[in-house]
Amino acid sequence: MARSGRSEGNTINGKSRGGGKAPARRNSHRRVRPGDDAGIIPVLARAVREIEGAAERGKLSPSNRTKFQVIALLMREERARAKSETDISDSDRAEVLKRLDGVATILAKVAARDTSVITLLAEDAPVSDVARKLRRDMLMASGMELSPDELIIAVEPAAQTPDVEKQVVPQSVISRQLSNPFLAPDFSAVPKKPATTSHRLSNWELLEPLYRAFEYGSGGNVASMDLPEPAPADRRVPPGLELFHHQAEFVASAREGHRTYLLADEPGLGKTAQALLAASATNSYPLLVVVPNVVKMNWAREVERWTPHRTATVIHGSGEDLDAYADVVIVNYDVLDRHVGWLRTLGFKGMVVDEAHFIKNRESQRSRHVLSLAESIRLLRPRALMIALTGTPLINTIDDFRAIWQFLGWIDGDKPTAELMAKLEETGLTPADFGFFAEARQAVIDMGIVRRKKIDVASNLPAKRIADLPVELDDDLGRSIRDAERELGNRLKTRYLGLLASRAGAEYDGPQEELMRMVARAELEDSKSAKTGENVFTMVRRIGQAKAVLAADYTAQLARSVGKVVFFAKHIDVMDVAEETFARKGIKTVSIRGDQTATFRQAQVDAFNNDSEVSVVVASLTAAGVGLNLQAASNVVLAELSWTSAEQTQAIDRVHRIGQAEPVTAWRVIAAQTIDTKIAELIDSKAGLAARALDGNDEAVADAGEIQLEALIALLRDALSR
Template sequence: MKVYTTQPFQVIYSLFEHEYLGYLFESFVVQINTKGQLTLQHQNISAKNADEFASRLDDKDFKLIALIDQIQQDAVLKKFSPKKLSPADFFLKVYDPEKGDRNMQEAISHYIQVRMGKILEMLEDRRTFIMGKDGDPAWKEIQVAADKATVRFHLHRNEDNTHYYPTIKYKGEKLNFQYRNAALICYEPAWLMLDEVVYSFENGIDGKKLQPFLNKKFILIPRSVEENYYRKFVTSLVESFDVKPNGFEIKPQKYRPKPHLNFSEIKSAEVSALLGNGGSEASKVDKAAAADKILFNLSFRYGDHMVEAQDAKRISVSMEKTEDSYIFHKLIRDAVHEKQYVKELANRELEVKNGQAVLDKGAAFSWLNNNLQALEELGFTVEQSEKSGKNYFIGEISVNVGITENNDWFDIYGTVRFGEFEIPFIKLKNHILTRNNEYLLPNGQVAIIPEEWFTQYIELFAFSEGEHQLTLRKHHMALVNDLQNGNLAQVTMTRKLEKLREFDEIEDKPLPAGFLGELRPYQKAGYNWLHFVKDYKFGGCLADDMGLGKTVQTLAMLQHRKENGAESASLLVMPTSLIYNWLNEAQKFTPELRILTYTGTYRDKNVEQFKDYDLVLTSYGIVRLDTELLKTYYFDYIILDESQAIKNPDSNTSKAVRSLKSRHRLILTGTPVENSTMDLWSQMSFINPGLLGNQHFFRNEFLKPIEKEKDEHKTRRLHALIKPFILRRHKSQVARELPPKIEHTTFCKMTEEQEHAYEETKSYYRNKILTSLEENGPGNTQFMLLQGLMKLRQIANHPSMTDPAYEGESGKLKEVMRMTKSIVAKGHKVLIFSQFVKHLEIIRQVLNEKEITYAYLDGNTKNRQQQVELFQNDPSIQVFLISLKAGGVGLNLTAADYVFILDPWWNPAVEAQAVDRAHRIGQQNKVFTYKFITKDTVEEKILALQNRKIQLVTDLISTDENIIKSLTKEDIDNLLS
């Protein structure tokens, strides 16, 4: 019968008994007559149609209706029936008395009982009825008791048995419920219906504990099973409920809890289960560190009883059997003091949840070492669990390190104390370097080295030498200072070494008598600095910007060595193209230096001749070829110009120069780092061996954190170590007399034929590269990416670079030639740099056609110096074509006041070196630099990516950091879009 919303109606809740599911509720709306009485006109209501009756429903009604929907027969069938069975088939199968599915029955019962409990909690102020057998939802009204009833369980022990029964009280009055047609309409927890009133109970009693007594006075427990029954059943009953004993004793006990903190080693896979949070914490656990976790377990001792903190029971009961009876010791826990102890641990940064905490092993023992004494003073007992495999030491740990200056090194000594054991500091070396935090003590216990020691002392061990006595070279002064400043070592040294702390104290040295010319103030400071590092027997890196006169500062030092008793010749190694530049500069500033040019196929391979010279000039290639011979001579200085030539520490060139012997070492470079931080290690290890540890250490401690993780702390740390041995000045700082440098970017539009060639190649490589990225990942796509980008860059310059049959024009070539003609017409000189010799050949052909004379230099040019002098001195030669690789360093080309960079690439430092061929000391005019970028090509994308990707950490550790390896799929997509 339909209920009309236009007339008064009432929502009611009706209790009925299902054949299989037990007591359930249904929700109805019932029409109300003019007297306010319920009529027989009613309608079932569910979540589907509840909104129609919203005018007389509140939020609680909507929640009740939703819950009641969940326990209806159809909802149960839908949730628990894997197949589409009819209700009759499903229930007959599951509830068959002999073949029924007991597990399914329990699951369904629990599902319904939990929801029935929630429904009953909400019915107190709702009209509730028992449904009539004819389906009338309002047959008999029932009330939900406002207060909770209490239950007391009685156990009356006599000579033969024990009588067990409950009594119920409501508002202090006994409730007679036995043999009164009482019904348990819910079991989880118990709700009892008696005389049209429904009662709930304090402590949420399980209905199964009351069910046997609805039609029974008591349960009889025979003496033969008494002890077992008392131990298993009565003990838990006493813990949870009010029990009245007769014939035995219940003794309440109260104690002040004493905290116990146990620890044991666990595998990370166990952490999730232990913390009991399904996986949210487990996801944070490093699965690789299988046994590197420590589990802390908090418990409390009450008298003779130990209670786990994670145990939620506030009352703990144990049974004692006496000669003729039983005593139940009812321990009442002290929640206030337990919480105070948990808070004490939290204040010391150990967060205990559910009685447990998990820390990494290193952090755990560091925490124990720092807090053990304080915890014991607070009354904690801290001990290792018997289950833990290793016997860990948890006593006091301390370290005492001393550093004393010796003649040419520092001596390191120290002791580590683990409780009663005193261990030489050197014994920790391998443990610290391999990050092994377990140290085996003489008594078989395992001491855990504090986590902070690995950070504090790893460099000291990595840089020190010696197996039985640790020594540290003097060039590790910065490290010694840090240890002293951090109170990590007691340092004793001479006053002389104090000069190393500040460069301001560098002594001014007079220029040698045989030096012709003057040094600018910053060059004189550089000359003084070279003396400074020499006097302390350190190697140095003069890393001034290109064009600031590293050559002349070095020549002044070499002249000083000649005049002050150098006992042997110095060796100056450089790229072949710079030999003549050095010769010219030496003739100009230090004509007294006796110089041997040790180059060429027909060189005299005899080191005996070196004694007749002050300076031997040679190339990296010759050193590589003549290593065994040159190793036999002890040079005064070995100086490497453009020292980035040894940036790869594993190259034959690097190995060759490192094997040579000398009293002093110096490197000259404008770019200490070109591709990777490892470039720095190679060069620093040449001038000061061991300064940055071995390659493996440097890679793990500096290169990876700096390049991959952008770790600013590690970057600053590396700078601190190398700072005393590098002198770097910028043009903007020191050469204020230099004219300004003006940079332009010129965008060139492709011709139609060029654009067609570009798009065709781009589509081919885009599909190929992006497919490879999906299938093989970035690591296996790098070569293909480089190949594709190279082709696109060449087409952006001129398509004939990749296709000799191409007969069209290039937009970039047109613009380069237009500007070249304009510059030449106005009497200026221009350097034209390209990374591609093929590109220079194309420019060369056009210059020949236009009858514009030019100088030319690439890697195959034999008469390099002649080409330089031709351009510098001949007014008719206004154009110099130079390959970036062959002419990007060392050349002095101040006759030019224009520089063209035809094909920019990732590394702006390389371009800066090219520009510095013209923008250097001696330049009188403004230098105009033009980068030529072809619009809508990979060149334009590279320019944007260059600005976004290359963040110069400092001027020292800079450049592209192998950018190709760090490109994301999005970057590649953008480049090829």
């Protein structure tokens, strides 16, 4: 956790962490001996004890999470400084490092209690202005002299400010504006109304309790609002199509007046059709739809399929082929920055964000543009239809809800907006009262969370099973992988024993399990920034390469015996090897990759679904794991494992969805006697966060970072047992 080699990359004011180059700290500050009660270490020690106490009382608050991140980063800076400076004795240097190890140990204890803070240690973890200010205050409290640049914390520009240099206005939009001078103006600069002040709850921090209400689960109660019984009009669809009862319920809710939804049905339950029919039932045109690039052509097709009386246009590149008069405007996240300016002027009556977990990081450019557009639509039309679609709204932390709730207008920054505040007021409770969590959770659900599971609403959908297919890597590559795993395990063992020895005679009464987690976490951080050498990520990739031919051989057998098969892999080189293997065996394939245009990718999907000669689609887990319909197959081969159960489920549900007529089998190819086996066990043993927050599942939760950490701990245990 306190690795010295990464201090420069972790400096809060550095380019990689906060934007803008960090000024070098002056070396003229007073030199203090390790035993002095001065300098940065006593400041860190006091702060980390506060964090430890807070973690013992429960989940860390946002302010304590910020403090955790700043402590870790300052600790790294101080460790690097102590190791690099030459004007202190070796004994003083050893004492400083020992005291820093004490801080690191407490941080490890905190992370063991609240695993969600692990993500704050990642290289790409966003660092807020609050964190920069806290760093400055801690350094000043330590007595260090700061440069003028360090004393001033620059506030980043407002999220709504688009990149003017990239902005374009397609000719079609100009023509529309000229033909109708009374188009909606841009209200993005209009100040928002302040939320209604509550005498009872106005002084309470409410978002953290709301998140906790979802994170702790609900004893089996699914997070889904009550929906009305659909009328015949809600079931009306074009000839040849069928609407399931759960889909008609959603349409009925919109027709009766509800306007904001987090539609979080499990993948494969027809969320696209529900959103389009809800827009039709409420006449929410023009409608803006923001989607991943991989599915934008499919969205245009779905508009024509479910609402043939409406027209759709897809924005490609700079929008040369755009039809600004269309009822539905479809744009992908990647080009949104070029069009956000003129999109505000079209007077949209509704907005749909597909795969809404893409906006979970509010600091990212895509999130800023989506939230900016949503705000401008609500300012013009407070009753606009706003729908966030995602079968996996929570990937890593419960905080993934924040951007989605803000998009829907349920929260404004760090507090509920007037409507949600009114619902919380109606409970008559405060976060200090018994029963508040359950009531607050229901209040948010009633704002528009809709979550249905396949087992409950699509009982006629064929069964789904996951079958593991162990393979032996008995060639030279397989042996080298096992050697590399042993080497990594021994490296972890050496770190662990060294850390254990350094604690001899010191004040340390923590269990060895926490030391193991600390060593594994330090290794994981090093792996994320390493350019060379063996680590857990390179090892998993090598395992994928070693399995590629074996997985392709099995896929070829399936294709010849049962028909079409979907082959998923994470890495391009694995996909390349698989395609070469299929070609040698005379099996015709198509490919879905991240570097393809939307039009070409859709053509590949169509060829797989409709061309009887195409037997296999070789698909990227990242590019094809969301939004696509591949139900022409009923067998899926997972050549490489994902780090999360959510990503694995999303991939399988490209096949197991409405329209599938046969039982679905997902074959996971697992390299026996390697870390691959442990990863598969961890994925199976940990429920997804969405299952806990939305489905009422009370099982343990783990994100990708936690599974990576547990896999390293397993290697360490194996090494200690040898």
